[in-house]
Amino acid sequence: MKGTRKTIFLGAIAALAIAGGLAWWQVALPGPLAFAGGRQVDLATYRGRSPTGVPSELASADPLTKGRYLTEAADCQACHTAKGGKPFAGGRAFKLPFGTIYTPNITPDRETGIGAWSDAEFVRAVHKGIGRDGQRLYPAFPYASYAMLTDDDVLAIRRYLASLAPVRQANLPNTFSFPFNQRWLMAIWGALFNREPVFRPVADRDAQWNRGAYLVEAAGHCGECHTPRTLMQAMNTRQKFAGGAAEGWNAYNITGDQVSGIGAWSSDDLVSYLARGHAPQRGVASGPMAEVVALSTGRLTPSDVAAIAAYLRTIPSIRSSGLPAMAGPANPVASQGPTGNPHGKRVFEQACVSCHAWSGKGAVSPFQQLTGIRAVNDRTGTNVALMVLNGGGSAHSPGPYMPAFHAAYSDAEIAAVANYVTARFGTQASNLTAASVRELREQ
Amino acid sequence: MTTINVNGQQREVKVDAETPLLWVLRDDLGLTGTKFGCGIAQCGACTVHLDGAPVRSCQLPVGEIGNKPVTTIEAIGTTPAGARIQKAWLDLDVIQCGYCQSGQIMSAAALLASNPTPDDAAIDAAMAGNICRCGTYVRIREGIKEAARHG
Amino acid sequence: MADPALSRRQVLRGASLGAGALVLGLTVRGVSVVAATGAAPASAAFAPDAFIRLAGDGNVTLVMPQTEMGQGIYTALAMLIAEELDVALEAVKLEEAPADDALYGNPIFKVQATGGSTSVRGYWPVMRKAGASARAMLIAAAARQWHVPAAECRTEPGEVVHQPSGRRLAYAALAAQAAREPVPADPPLKSPETFRLIGHSQRRLDTAHKVDGSLRYGIDATPEGVRFASLACAPVVGGKVVRVDDRPAKALPGVQQVIVLDDMVAVVAETSWAAMRALAAMDITWNDGPNAALGTADLWADLEKASQAEAHVALDTGAAAKLSGDGVIEAHYALPLLAHAPMEPMNCTVHLTSGKCEVWVGTQVMTMTQRAAAQEAGLSPDQVTVHNHLIGGGFGRRLEVDGVRKAVRIAKHVDGPVKVVWSREEDVARAPYRSVYGAWLKARIANGKVEAWSHRVVGPSVVARWLPPAYDGKIDSDAVDGAAETPYDMPALLVDWVRHEPRGVYTAFWRGVGPNMNVFATESFVDRVAREAGQDPLAFRRNLIGKHQRARAVLDLAAEKAGWGTPLPAGAGRGINLQYVFGTYLCTVAEVVVAEDGTVAVKRLTTAVDCGSPVNPDGIVSQIQGGMVFGLSAALYGQITLANGRTQESNFHDYRVVRIDEMPQIEVHIVPSAEAPGGIGEPGTVTVQGALNNAIYAATGIQLSRMPVDPSLLSKSAWR
Numbered sequence A: 001m002k003g004t005r006k007t008i009f010l011g012a013i014a015a016l017a018i019a020g021g022l023a024w025w026q027v028a029l030p031g032p033l034a035f036a037g038g039r040q041v042d043l044a045t046y047r048g049r050s051p052t053g054v055p056s057e058l059a060s061a062d063p064l065t066k067g068r069y070l071t072e073a074a075d076c077q078a079c080h081t082a083k084g085g086k087p088f089a090g091g092r093a094f095k096l097p098f099g100t101i102y103t104p105n106i107t108p109d110r111e112t113g114i115g116a117w118s119d120a121e122f123v124r125a126v127h128k129g130i131g132r133d134g135q136r137l138y139p140a141f142p143y144a145s146y147a148m149l150t151d152d153d154v155l156a157i158r159r160y161l162a163s164l165a166p167v168r169q170a171n172l173p174n175t176f177s178f179p180f181n182q183r184w185l186m187a188i189w190g191a192l193f194n195r196e197p198v199f200r201p202v203a204d205r206d207a208q209w210n211r212g213a214y215l216v217e218a219a220g221h222c223g224e225c226h227t228p229r230t231l232m233q234a235m236n237t238r239q240k241f242a243g244g245a246a247e248g249w250n251a252y253n254i255t256g257d258q259v260s261g262i263g264a265w266s267s268d269d270l271v272s273y274l275a276r277g278h279a280p281q282r283g284v285a286s287g288p289m290a291e292v293v294a295l296s297t298g299r300l301t302p303s304d305v306a307a308i309a310a311y312l313r314t315i316p317s318i319r320s321s322g323l324p325a326m327a328g329p330a331n332p333v334a335s336q337g338p339t340g341n342p343h344g345k346r347v348f349e350q351a352c353v354s355c356h357a358w359s360g361k362g363a364v365s366p367f368q369q370l371t372g373i374r375a376v377n378d379r380t381g382t383n384v385a386l387m388v389l390n391g392g393g394s395a396h397s398p399g400p401y402m403p404a405f406h407a408a409y410s411d412a413e414i415a416a417v418a419n420y421v422t423a424r425f426g427t428q429a430s431n432l433t434a435a436s437v438r439e440l441r442e443q
Numbered sequence B: 001m002t003t004i005n006v007n008g009q010q011r012e013v014k015v016d017a018e019t020p021l022l023w024v025l026r027d028d029l030g031l032t033g034t035k036f037g038c039g040i041a042q043c044g045a046c047t048v049h050l051d052g053a054p055v056r057s058c059q060l061p062v063g064e065i066g067n068k069p070v071t072t073i074e075a076i077g078t079t080p081a082g083a084r085i086q087k088a089w090l091d092l093d094v095i096q097c098g099y100c101q102s103g104q105i106m107s108a109a110a111l112l113a114s115n116p117t118p119d120d121a122a123i124d125a126a127m128a129g130n131i132c133r134c135g136t137y138v139r140i141r142e143g144i145k146e147a148a149r150h151g
Numbered sequence C: 001m002a003d004p005a006l007s008r009r010q011v012l013r014g015a016s017l018g019a020g021a022l023v024l025g026l027t028v029r030g031v032s033v034v035a036a037t038g039a040a041p042a043s044a045a046f047a048p049d050a051f052i053r054l055a056g057d058g059n060v061t062l063v064m065p066q067t068e069m070g071q072g073i074y075t076a077l078a079m080l081i082a083e084e085l086d087v088a089l090e091a092v093k094l095e096e097a098p099a100d101d102a103l104y105g106n107p108i109f110k111v112q113a114t115g116g117s118t119s120v121r122g123y124w125p126v127m128r129k130a131g132a133s134a135r136a137m138l139i140a141a142a143a144r145q146w147h148v149p150a151a152e153c154r155t156e157p158g159e160v161v162h163q164p165s166g167r168r169l170a171y172a173a174l175a176a177q178a179a180r181e182p183v184p185a186d187p188p189l190k191s192p193e194t195f196r197l198i199g200h201s202q203r204r205l206d207t208a209h210k211v212d213g214s215l216r217y218g219i220d221a222t223p224e225g226v227r228f229a230s231l232a233c234a235p236v237v238g239g240k241v242v243r244v245d246d247r248p249a250k251a252l253p254g255v256q257q258v259i260v261l262d263d264m265v266a267v268v269a270e271t272s273w274a275a276m277r278a279l280a281a282m283d284i285t286w287n288d289g290p291n292a293a294l295g296t297a298d299l300w301a302d303l304e305k306a307s308q309a310e311a312h313v314a315l316d317t318g319a320a321a322k323l324s325g326d327g328v329i330e331a332h333y334a335l336p337l338l339a340h341a342p343m344e345p346m347n348c349t350v351h352l353t354s355g356k357c358e359v360w361v362g363t364q365v366m367t368m369t370q371r372a373a374a375q376e377a378g379l380s381p382d383q384v385t386v387h388n389h390l391i392g393g394g395f396g397r398r399l400e401v402d403g404v405r406k407a408v409r410i411a412k413h414v415d416g417p418v419k420v421v422w423s424r425e426e427d428v429a430r431a432p433y434r435s436v437y438g439a440w441l442k443a444r445i446a447n448g449k450v451e452a453w454s455h456r457v458v459g460p461s462v463v464a465r466w467l468p469p470a471y472d473g474k475i476d477s478d479a480v481d482g483a484a485e486t487p488y489d490m491p492a493l494l495v496d497w498v499r500h501e502p503r504g505v506y507t508a509f510w511r512g513v514g515p516n517m518n519v520f521a522t523e524s525f526v527d528r529v530a531r532e533a534g535q536d537p538l539a540f541r542r543n544l545i546g547k548h549q550r551a552r553a554v555l556d557l558a559a560e561k562a563g564w565g566t567p568l569p570a571g572a573g574r575g576i577n578l579q580y581v582f583g584t585y586l587c588t589v590a591e592v593v594v595a596e597d598g599t600v601a602v603k604r605l606t607t608a609v610d611c612g613s614p615v616n617p618d619g620i621v622s623q624i625q626g627g628m629v630f631g632l633s634a635a636l637y638g639q640i641t642l643a644n645g646r647t648q649e650s651n652f653h654d655y656r657v658v659r660i661d662e663m664p665q666i667e668v669h670i671v672p673s674a675e676a677p678g679g680i681g682e683p684g685t686v687t688v689q690g691a692l693n694n695a696i697y698a699a700t701g702i703q704l705s706r707m708p709v710d711p712s713l714l715s716k717s718a719w720r
């Protein structure tokens, strides 16, 4: 997913160039599957059903269908489409403190897209983060994960992209200033952190697990958002899946921890969440994750979703101190709740309670329950505020819909309601200010 | 085919489970007293009672209802709180265009049924989700208090 | 009130067949009263050219020329008739008038339109005279029967009484004979001391069916076999459909038809929901046309530029010469685009067959609706029947017939009746708006007194499009209403107007109309000038009032009731707005508290109003209360913004309106008066922005020049 546009990685890289390098332990991070133990083998020598390519349901599909499936599994569309823009034509902005990066057009238009690229150039870009003319790509593009995709799968994606209608839409220049515009610095980063070869399955694990691993680590690039970053902005695999960030949203802990991770989730919960964006009593995929479900996991076959769930359930537990056990339902009586935040209560009673209910549990539909939801039990309040700002879904399509309140409510009001919601429905009240909401607005 | 209990009657409706109750009431069952105002749970015009609790029918998929009884404006007068609210509404001439008032009355009746003597804060908490473009709020507040007095 | 289950046609027939009914008619000029017996015209040629029918059962039917949209006009006009006819208000049955300008044209507009706070003003003489004529004829009929002089007879509600003998006859028994009496040329009107109804609060006549959901609004019309349509119009004014991929829509259940026209797309389905959902699933490519790049900033820049163009002078008593050079105070004020967003979303049901068109809608303009439908259907107006309904909120939105036109265009492609319902998003984003307006004012003061004052208004002429005969090509009286005539006597005054039609939007009337801008600008500037003169805003206004002594009374009363001059804590302030528009004097004192972060809380609105003879005092209070809430929503939150020609707001989550939990305390005090009535629907809305702005000015020393209130300009660090 569009995970890696990390806040300060380029700054760190500049520091590296100046300082001449960092201690080896900072770069000698475990491989993505190291946690599993066992013996990793080359794909060619792996004995089970191949974990790469398309699932067995699609074994006899035509090449374009296969290519589209893999394109969806790799979730290319979300990042390569501007908000409200043409699919795959690029232009989506990722705002970083030192400038804005725009994703490129990957439709087959020869001038503005990738129509003129050779296959080899395409594979090199996806695997190594090197552009057509040899320039280094910023790791906002998750090539550290995509490096694990097989050549065949990358070329299948390539074929599918080539079948799209070309869209003439020039790429927008990034707005980075020195030293962050020094792309050669990326070569150093790539050399240090893009060392993972093509996916190597674990011989001692079954085919479903290895399929899940391929989908999660290579195609789905889940760790790009859900794994915290090191100082060097590499995925800190020692804290694998213990929670990261995506476009200002907190991407929560998806380790097996019972309290702060997804250890308490059943396989059905995980499958439901990945396939439909909602697991009853667990939560609703919001923000960037809602897009992941809409454009990627929600389009995968049941066997692949099951494989992802099976794999995720083997991730070692890590407890996140900021994510305590979740609170139970709130009191259904309006006045029996947090006091001292009348503005937050006012906004809640105007705009929120109609769906979410004063208890958080008696909501109109299960999608709207606030009880037991991670975001409201996150004391930063970040995801609650972003949800209020940006909403989710669409008014006239079935399924959950939440309007975006950014236009009508002030920063102070949105901070107040987020603090009220975390106080009423979560374990600990957040303490957002108008200024912090202003920052989130700019994401 | 889904069966729902509306105003004490079992009604069979041939719609898919995702259809919001609002449109089932209005277009399939001919109960046009429940109004469409926004479709996104922001105005309250579509308020009905589900098992006595006020809900926005524009956001309630008919498949979520199960066997919980639905009460609409057409039958709210048969409940003691509903009848008192209706009477207070007429006595105080709360209503102007009236389009929001089905929803206002449903929200107010639910409030009164659960809290016979609501104070201003309770009225705000129960009624702030109901918009009135004609601006009848002053009288809505008075109407609820009037109905409470005669409880 | 009209029984929703009974069609108007049935009511008419019932009334006309009733034995011995008195039917009183009068024309728009309100001068020629004609009478007919009920039995006579029971033919196909029967024309309902009447306001009153007194049936043999004693019931009085009043054919309502005006549309009820919550403003209480059914009650007020019925009171006028019932007062002069002398019947109980409960005996009056109301029935909507059919489309006919000649018979039912509003006495002020001459077309059958409800708006501009004209109903009571226009019908005050007409309705009273109609009632008085009927009463005189009933007295004459009784006198004839008793063989006594008419002068010995008087009426009590529903009866004629012969004073000396105490004999009584019910109106019902007299109706047939009364119909044969000559129509009095100049029937005596009751003197105000004898009013039983006028000036005494009456319960509304239109609400019994509004408490139980049984009233059918336009959106509830369901003719046999109706199907449901949802529509998407070009998101940019002037845009066209380029391409539509309707496959995803057609694959959905219940979808029957996709209609693609040059500037809109509609889906017809078995239910409204199916239609809305299918429309959302559709992939429509638009060509946005010439307004593709338009943004709100362009509209402001255009307005500013237009302010330098040549203006038409509305009034000039020699101010210009005194307003150049040093010592001149200048200010600019502006108002944004606004949507009406009435609670009942736009809708229209149409059944088009060859040579015939039926329309079910709630409209403020019956005949315009009929003509628009006829034009779109390619029929003559008499082939179009409009079934008008009580309206779920008008505010000017339903003075427009764009929705009717669109619905008829859709219906041309549909076999059978079709109900077109606008989603709220469509309703907000593709609607005619209250225009942007700007005002540029100047004043000079000497010795604490205003020496000269000028007021330039820049804005569109809605009148020129909506009622062309009312626009002389120079001055649109609505555009300068509240600027040219104010409650004040300015020694030298120049008011001029630049007509400026904004690009890329359709403009429409909006509750409060022209005076919204002009009163906001005038009253804000009065406070500005008062501050420059070092005077208290109340005292300054009292000194400026000359001939408008009624203005002084409302000013003093509102100030007194609001506790003007009593101390307030820091961050709090009071502001006055005094106005004379729509024939009504009204003064509001707003009390606000501005928080350190600039958030404005409105605590109290205290209003005194002199609207001439108050017909239904409680109805007046209700209209002022509601009008102020409407104005408050605009002042605090209301604005429509454009980017790339598209409206950015869509529904109540981003087009915010005031809710019950942020309501100020509202007090309305009526000043008794025997003058002819003034309008009451608009003034409450007009009064809010100036009062609020002046209260903020008093609290912070910052005077805002544009609505809605922008809290970011009001944080404590900026207070003066």
Ligand code: FES
Residues within 6 Å of the ligand: B035, B036, B037, B038, B039, B040, B041, B042, B043, B044, B045, B046, B047, B056, B057, B058, B059
């Ligand atoms: S229509 Fe349901 S809340 Fe507005």
Ligand code: FES
Residues within 6 Å of the ligand: B095, B096, B097, B098, B099, B100, B101, B131, B132, B133, B134, B135, B136, C070, C343, C392, C393
């Ligand atoms: S009475 Fe008209 S919207 Fe409430």
